[in-house]
Amino acid sequence: MPELPEVETVARGLQREVAGRKILSVTLGKSDFIDDPDALERELPGRTILGVKRYGKFLLLRLGAKEKSEKDAEETELLVHLGMTGTLMPRPVSEPKAKHTHVMLLLDDGRELRYVDPRRFGRMAFLAGEVLCAELRRFGADPLEAGLEEFAQRIRERRARIKALLLDQSVLRGVGNIYADESLWKAKIHPAALGAKLSLRQVIELQRALQGILRKAIVLRGSSISDFLDAEGLPGDYQRHHRVYGREGEGCARCKTPIRRVIVAGRSSYFCPKCQAPPRRWRKKPRTKSKASSGVIKKRRN
């Protein structure tokens, strides 16, 4: 599951592997996850990948001007969100295509930058100028860059549950379910606690925990739970350091109490019921089961 550390790992790998390469042509498979597929086919060929950076959970591939003469006043980027199962890596053109390969960018070094995504929860978009800026402005602070003041303000001015706030990309960009749960455990905060009710002490602890965990996860090249592979096709190692995520029933690393799982903000949330005291009036709900009246056939669109 690509979150901030995984996307950072991919960005660094791509920076090393494809920065400076020119895109010669574009081949699309299924394109329902692309904002404007025609724009990709029209705009990418002839542009050089100047560099690759992470922005929240997005990869930003900075592109050069299409024509040499072009004055290139506008910043031009290819945004790539890996969703749940996306991978982006350069492969030799001779290599057979993996299943679910949906985008192929032919490069000028005999390789193809291939986007593979079985579930197509990802997103791809060619954006430039003001449209690009407007898109990037939708997102909150980078958790590794935000100072305590900004971090505390963004959390404490909201009445939503802290888990929901951590997952909200307009509050902080880049945090997903794994690192939210891991940092809440480290900071001893219940996922259902309300942001506005956190003490300054708790917010400080949370920021420390979050930053420390994200940094260590980046060093270990992210977590590979199921599908995640970096730009070189290698899995990460941080999953071995998970203290609560995916560990329901196992003993808490601090107090041995069995880790529990509840649904908060519509997501599985793993926590230690002893270390992470629940807020007042919080009652755990049964797992969300879409037990839509049996017999009724769910209708599918298109």
Next chain:
DNA sequence: CTCGATCCCTGGACGC
């Protein structure tokens, strides 16, 4: 403003 519900999608786990 915040919430839950629903949808998107496929593969893997599990039960029979």
Next chain:
DNA sequence: TGCGTCCAGGGATCGA
């Protein structure tokens, strides 16, 4: 072996 069912989850969207 094979089928059906449930589930995972980031994000958009909608109604309460």
